[in-house]
Amino acid sequence: MNLRVIFVACAVAAFGSSTMTFDALGQKRPFKEQLVGTWTLLSWEQKKADGTKVERYGTNPKGIAFFDADGRYIITVMKSDRAKYVSNTLWQGSPQENKETADGTITYFGTYSTNEVDDSITIHVEGSSFPNWNGSDQKRFVAIVGDQLTLTVRPPGGEVVDVIWKRAK
Numbered sequence: 001m002n003l004r005v006i007f008v009a010c011a012v013a014a015f016g017s018s019t020m021t022f023d024a025l026g027q028k029r030p031f032k033e034q035l036v037g038t039w040t041l042l043s044w045e046q047k048k049a050d051g052t053k054v055e056r057y058g059t060n061p062k063g064i065a066f067f068d069a070d071g072r073y074i075i076t077v078m079k080s081d082r083a084k085y086v087s088n089t090l091w092q093g094s095p096q097e098n099k100e101t102a103d104g105t106i107t108y109f110g111t112y113s114t115n116e117v118d119d120s121i122t123i124h125v126e127g128s129s130f131p132n133w134n135g136s137d138q139k140r141f142v143a144i145v146g147d148q149l150t151l152t153v154r155p156p157g158g159e160v161v162d163v164i165w166k167r168a169k
Contacts, residue, residue: 032069032114034144035121039065039165042148044077049158057104065149065165073112073123077163079104108133119143121151 041063046054055061063077082104085093093101110126120141125133141152147167154160 030114030116031119031142031144035067035114035142035149036069037067038168039067039149040168041065041077042164042166044163045161047160047162063165064168065151067112071111071113072109074107074109076107077105102129105129114142 041061044055044057044061044063046056048054057063057077058079058081060080061077062080063075065073065075067073082100083097085097087093106129108123108125108128108130110124112121112123114121118141120139123138123140125136125138128134138153141154143150143152149165149167151163151165152160153163
């Protein structure tokens with residue numbers, strides 16, 4: 001009888017432990033915890049309302065995004081095939097070179113807050129290479145699957161911009 005009681009107690013304990021393990025594994029971590037870190041850009045694609053797609057930063061854009069645990073971020077995206085300046089001097093680009101740099105680069109930084117209800121973040125832009133964003137709040141929908149982060153922007157007019165990142169190692 002003692003052997004049977006010990007066996008049942010062990011079976012119940014093992015079953016309970018395995019259930020707790022699966023419950024713990026099945027719980028979704030808050031996406032703010034998942035978002036924190038460094039991300040490298042995989043793609044940037046705009047889908048227009050008429051169905052056409054635009055890769056504004058080319059087929060192989062470069063970029064990096066940092067999100068810290070205190071709610072600060074910085075995002076930079078640029079074309080990878082930008083031509084070098086003829087002068088080889090930082091502030092001496094021709095008007096055309098400067099235009100191509102401006103058209104092929106976006107960078108912005110500030111603070112962010114998360115919304116677990118609709119899986120979004122609201123970013124507060126403190127500074128941007130596009131000055132019209134300075135001081136604005138913008139919404140990004142967030143999907144994190146494994147080491148891949150998708151930030152989706154839904155500007156007015158039925159367009160959708162998907163920016164896909166991979167967690168940096």
